[in-house]
Amino acid sequence: MAISNPGAGHSGVAGALNSVPASQKALLSSNYIDFTADGNDWGQQYLPDLMESEAEVFGNRTIAGFLSQVGAEEAMTSDQVIWSEQGRLHLSYTGKYDNNENTFEVITDIDGNGLTTTHGIRIDDMVIVAYNEGVIKCLVSAVSGATATVLPYEVATGDAAAALSDTGAPNAVNATLLVIGSEFGKGKQGQGATTATVNNGFGSVKPTHTSFHNKPIIIKDYYEISGSDTSQIGWVEISGEEGQNGYLWYLKAEGDTRARFADYLEMTMLEAVKGVNTTNNADAAVNSADTPFGTEGLFAAIEHRGNITTGVTGVNAATDLAEFDAILAEFDNQGAIEENMMFVNRATSLAMDDMLASMNSYGAGGTSYGVFNNSEDMALNLGFSGFRRGSYDFYKSDFRYLNDKSTRGSINSRAAGFGVRGVIIPAGVSTVYDQTLGRNLKRPFLHVRYRASQMEDRKMKTWITGSVGGNVTSDLDAMQVNYLSERCLITQGANNFMLMK
DSSP: OOOOOOOBSOTTSTTOBOOSOSOOSSOOGGGSOOTTGGGOOTTSSOOOOOOOBOOOTTSOOOOTTHHHHHOEEEEEOSSOEEEEEOOOSSOEEEEEEETTTTEEEEEEETTOOBOSSOOOOOTTEEEEEEETTEEEEEEEEEEETTEEEEEESSOOOHHHHHHHSTTSSOSEEEEEEEEEEEOOOTTOOOGGGSSSOGGGTOSOOOOOOEEEEEOOEEEEEEEEEEHHHHTOOOSSBEEOTTOOEESOHHHHHHHHHHHHHHHHHHHHHHHOOBOOOOTTSTHHHHSSTTOOOBOOOHHHHHHHHSEEEOOSSSTTOOSSSHHHHHHHHHHHHHTOOSEEEEEEOHHHHHHHHHHHHHHSTTTTTTOOOOSTTTOTTTOOOOOOSEEEETTEEEEEEEOHHHHOTTTHHHHHHHSTTTSOOEEEEEOSEEEEEETTTTEEEEEESEEEEEEBOSSOBOSSEEEEEESSSSOOOSSOSEEEEEEEEEEEEEETTGGGOEEEO
């Protein structure tokens, strides 16, 4: 079965889909109902049957609420936020292992961060060197800069021996080195026996300081109505997400502008990216050249510092446990936050339901009952809100922002294979050092920072200018409603997040 849209136009067209945005900058004839068409001329003596209440055909049109579910909001008084995150406890590196020279050249740490000589490998460390064909346990005998001399404990056999022979694979092979301990001879002093640096095989291993930063952006919107229009009654009884009602149309217009601005605050925190100062770029429209602009939203933070899954069998993969097993394996590598929340689009949500239903003991019969005291005679539940796999709990929720045709839903349908299916966010809090406050704090992994002080609160600022509406600030015969917010999103521990693309 296929679902099609027979048309897109005005509601008076038979079979037309009401998908044209209602808000327009200009006053057009299409914004009003024409009573002169089809014989409904007001000059006749018969009054048409007017249905005064505006039909709410789209339900709740706002998408805000995601960040309030998974994060928190805090005030800030600076142009940027800087925070630090702990590094890994154990020492593991990727690099090149040369079997002829018995050397390992450090290239990056296990997370792929570029290194030169800032590693923690020391003389007399016991290490494991792993490469494609085998694993060798070695003792470090010397360290010079990025290169460590590693002497095998035992002779390689089988495929490992062939790979390391002079006539086998290239001498320098991609490998991973893991420090597992140390071994010292009798009477030999430890790594602190000399004042030389750790890069020469001695000294103490100190934790690295990893800091991140983000900056707030200023978000604005505006609505204006003339004094004449504010005093003109309409025949349509309005309704809106902001609670507005009555027969004054400008109340609806102002309420919709406010609701749309609230959505902008959330959509910006999800989608924004940091700008790059280049010729013919957005920097000239925001700031002067070489001035930072933009901010790092949730999706960008996960793409830069987190994890991405594109599925195993396709764009809407999740029809079996293969993808989740891969996700679990990555979470094991990154920190193992036990409880995670999944916010996904409709296709992925249904695919997960089908996957879980096939694993259910009632799956062979094709039904699973879950509501009204689990009675099969009363209701059938074909959806699953959560499940446990291994030691991880996943709680699933539909993400309206990814489904709505007027938001991310239209982008996902256009950019097939490049859209966002969902996001997995760890539950709980993390402990970080806040440089502004000068102390360790426990915060949700995700929270919004907004500019505020004793004199100015820019979390969600609204003010009215003009001479209409009881607030006379000028001789302008209009009411101007202004909206402003200055904020940024802090994504802590992005390595525990997963973006489903």
